[in-house]
Structures are given as C-alpha cells and as structure tokens.
Amino acid sequence: MVTRADIGVIGGSGFYSLLDDAEEIELATPYGPPSDVVTVGRIGSRSVAFIPRHGRDHRFPPHRIPYRANLWALRSLGVRQVLAPSAVGSLRAEYGPGALVIPDQLVDRTSGRVQTYYDIDGAVHVSFADPYCPSGRATAVRTARSGGWETVDGGTLVVIEGPRFSTRAESQWYAANGWSIVGMTGFPEAILARELALCYTSLSLVTDHDAGVEAGQGVTHDEVLEFFAQNVTRMRTLVAETVEALPDERTCPCGSALDGIKLPFELP
Numbered sequence: 001m002v003t004r005a006d007i008g009v010i011g012g013s014g015f016y017s018l019l020d021d022a023e024e025i026e027l028a029t030p031y032g033p034p035s036d037v038v039t040v041g042r043i044g045s046r047s048v049a050f051i052p053r054h055g056r057d058h059r060f061p062p063h064r065i066p067y068r069a070n071l072w073a074l075r076s077l078g079v080r081q082v083l084a085p086s087a088v089g090s091l092r093a094e095y096g097p098g099a100l101v102i103p104d105q106l107v108d109r110t111s112g113r114v115q116t117y118y119d120i121d122g123a124v125h126v127s128f129a130d131p132y133c134p135s136g137r138a139t140a141v142r143t144a145r146s147g148g149w150e151t152v153d154g155g156t157l158v159v160i161e162g163p164r165f166s167t168r169a170e171s172q173w174y175a176a177n178g179w180s181i182v183g184m185t186g187f188p189e190a191i192l193a194r195e196l197a198l199c200y201t202s203l204s205l206v207t208d209h210d211a212g213v214e215a216g217q218g219v220t221h222d223e224v225l226e227f228f229a230q231n232v233t234r235m236r237t238l239v240a241e242t243v244e245a246l247p248d249e250r251t252c253p254c255g256s257a258l259d260g261i262k263l264p265f266e267l268p
C-alpha cells in the first residue's frame with residue numbers, strides 16, 4: 001500500500017514525537033530531495049506528513065532550504081493542508097516573547113530565492129492577495145485560545161532574506177509600516193503552497209523583540225534557540241490539537257487557486 005497523508009507539518013525537529021506508527025519515507029522530487037526524509041504517521045485519526053524544515057541536523061540555513069522540494073513532496077503524498085510553525089521576532093512592544101501570532105498577511109523582503117514552480121513553458125499567475133488559508137487560521141486561533149495561549153489573530157509577517165538579523169533602521173521601518181513580526185522562512189513557503197493549491201497556515205511563535213523595538217544589543221542566536229526550546233512542548237501540543245481540529249473537507253478558496261489556469265505540467 002502506498003503511504004498517504006492529508007495534513008503536512010513543516011517545522012522544527014521537536015515534532016517527531018507527535019506521530020504514532022511513524023514511517024520514514026525517502027522522496028525524490030523534480031526539485032531535488034526535500035530537507036530530509038519525510039516522516040508519515042498518525043495524530044489521532046489524522047494522517048500527517050512531517051518535514052523538518054532545516055533538516056534533522058539543521059544543515060539548511062533559511063536561504064538554502066529546498067522549499068520547492070518540500071511542498072512538492074507533501075503534495076505528492078496527498079497532503080492538502082499544511083501547518084507551518086516557526087520562530088519569529090516581534091515588531092511590537094505588546095507582542096512579547098511567548099506570544100503566538102497567526103498572521104493573515106505577508107511582506108516578502110527576501111531576494112534571490114526561487115519562488116515559483118512555473119518558470120518554464122509559460123506564465124502562471126496565482127492570486128496571493130490573501131496568502132494564508134482562512135480556515136486553517138481560524139482553526140489554529142480557536143485551538144490556541146482554548147488551550148489558554150495568548151494569541152494574536154492576524155498581522156503581517158515580514159520575511160527577510162537572512163541569515164543575518166535586521167538592522168535597527170530596518171526593524172523600525174517595518175514597525176512604522178504597521179507590520180507585526182519578522183521571520184526568515186515564511187516565504188517562499190507560502191507562495192509555493194498556494195501554487196500547488198494547498199492550504200497553508202503559519203503558526204508564528206515570538207521568541208524576541210527585533211532590533212528596533214528595544215534598546216540593547218538586539219537579538220542573538222542563543223536567545224532565540226533557548227527561548228524556542230522552552231516553548232517547543234507548547235507548540236507541539238498546539239500543532240497536534242490543530243491537526244485534529246482541521247476540517248476533513250476543504251471549503252476554503254485554497255483548493256481552487258489554480259482553477260481556470262492552464263498548467264505546464266500535472267501536479268502530483
């Protein structure tokens with residue numbers, strides 16, 4: 001029997017322990033191998049495929065992650081809904097470390113990353129006005145709040161190229177635009193999911209204030225890692241509960257993202 005999954009999780013390596021009856025699958029895609037072997041297992045009644053975004057040994061920095069291979073691999077397993085937990089910096093004093101933000105908008109400040117599957121045989125223009133799945137967002141917000149987690153429903157994630165953190169001036173500029181949080185991996189992950197007509201929901205855990213918000217040295221890598229480790233268990237629980245709460249049948253617009261568009265190749 002061919003292994004299938006209907007929900008995908010792209011996240012940190014703390015998530016392996018979530019999966020029952022886990023099976024590891026090595027997948028090849030037209031875009032090379034994904035970040036690592038894909039682990040497929042169950043959470044409650046749902047079948048879930050998990051990919052560690054940076055690889056198990058954390059070998060891929062944000063700008064080197066094989067984003068296209070990761071999303072393609074998930075879709076080829078049957079996945080149609082994706083949850084994407086990640087660590088972010090906060091641009092607002094009121095969102096401190098430990099806050100959970102479920103963003104509804106995105107600003108792409110990356111450069112030089114391949115951000116489309118459709119770069120041969122004609123253009124494919126998908127709508128990205130609302131980059132996240134409304135249904136996945138609502139489910140995540142509801143689930144987090146019912147677990148007692150202070151949760152921000154909406155906001156704008158700025159995705160920077162990295163691997164460096166923001167300068168103070170950049171951070172102040174992002175904040176002055178009204179944007180909420182800063183990360184390095186949310187793009188092109190979100191657009192590639194949309195290009196495959198997948199639902200995509202970002203679960204953004206604030207680990208620190210970005211450089212512009214507070215005086216001091218700005219964020220350090222050690223701070224981020226230490227804080228994230230402390231919150232891994234909490235995020236793991238949220239992912240597991242959200243997986244179980246996601247709808248069986250999609251009624252959101254994500255699955256229709258490619259309707260009426262002539263594709264240069266068949267999707268898996």
Ligand SMILES: [Zn+2]
Nearest residue numbers: 133199252254
């Ligand atoms: Zn959706």
